[in-house]
Amino acid sequence: MSHPLRGRAAIAGIGNTKRWNAPGRTPFDQMQEAVILALEDCGLGLKDVDGLFCAISSSGLPVLNAAERLGISVRHADGTMVGGASFLFHLQNAVSALDHGLCDVALICYGSNQLSAGGRLVSMPDPQPYEAPYKPRYPISSYALSAARHMHDYGTTRENLADVALAARTWANLNPDAFARGPLTRDEILSSRMVSDPITRADCCLVTDGGAALVLMRADRARDLAKPPIYVLGTGTAVSHRQIAAMPDLTTTAAVESVRRAYDMAGVGPSDIDHVMVYDAFTFTTLLFLEDLGFCPKGEGGSFVSSGAIAPGGSLPVNTNGGGLSCNHPGMYGLFTIIEAVEQLRGACGERQIQGAEIALAHANGGVLSSQATAILGTAATI
């Protein structure tokens, strides 16, 4: 007996501005362009949208700003803000809202001008009085504390982290739309400036601009549109903490729970997945999430990534757009994991296309390993 939400909703359209450095544009300019592209992708119009889901780092009331800018009046809205994973929380909520008839056309959207507006990560005001006196670099030091403990417990090395950056760049070199392309060597990565041990500059994601959008509908209605629908087979979310000191075990994230929920709903397991997107805010997070998502045992992420498994030609294609490390990272990257998964399942990825990809897993993270959300997507063949 399959889960009642399995395949109930589908992604009908996607929009990606691919403007990674676009001075003179606001986050809402990026967002609006992505929305127009996503609606044109599936042949719908703004008047069809009746559910709006939005998160933007620089806005405390993103749904209101987005609705006004787009000129739409919606009957269902969700501005859940849990960092970079927000859009996969939106996705789960959109599937549920569509199923219950709270809306018929759900739009999930995002925009950022983080690079051109100054080149620093834009964070929502969210003071942490028990951390601030110690001046951790936010969010880098929090991830560094997790990586340091993982190295201590499992013998993970900086060379393992470098191999994640190399794999990402090798994929990016197959993607004409990636921001960081060109040769990169292991030595260059390892000699990069240390920021918060053991994380170096080369272990950190890019800082870019960007905009992205998704249009979702119930599967029966999505079948008649311009592009073949990509079905939402399963979703799962989990929230575990806000500050890194409150994370129970720094080497295991709540992705363990979000992915179990997603696998259960989809009725699949790790060996069924053809294509994987994980939120690589840092090289270390790729390794950590591959463990937590069940692609290798806990503690073996280092040897797994250094075996070449995740690079082009490896056994598990991971972050085929080049990831946050080499494709783009506008601050809250989560939506781009879905965009690339849809492109792969549509067979639209050119040189980096995974032949015969039918099931993709996209995983996003928010805060400091705080919020975790997993989506499993499939082609018509999986329904």
Place this chain on the structure above:
Amino acid sequence: MSPDPRFDGPGPEEVWLTALKEGRFLLQHCRTCHACRFPPALVCGACGSSEIEWKEASGRGTIYSTTTVRERDNNYNVSLVDLAEGARMMSRVDGVSPDEVRIGMEVQARIVAEPEPIVLFAPSAGGAS
């Protein structure tokens, strides 16, 4: 209806800060299940009981994880310390070079005015390093 008397008095953050200003490092202990909670809150994080007692911390702790923040002309430590009472807090280990702070190192707390009073740690005298 009057406010629930279980939650009368100053809030937990106020109690914590007031004690720090008096040079005292206080931790919350649950009278029901004996769990220790940090950062402080209204009820026990383990069992939900509002029967909470503030007690002076032993100041003893063990480094759970550690990083060195690198700035152009200043490197400093940021650590997560597992307190002997059972809670975990972010802090800084002073008194040794940041590179010498190790996971598993035993440390001892002290209160330092920077200028606001905060809890810092130093390697324990005679402790494992």
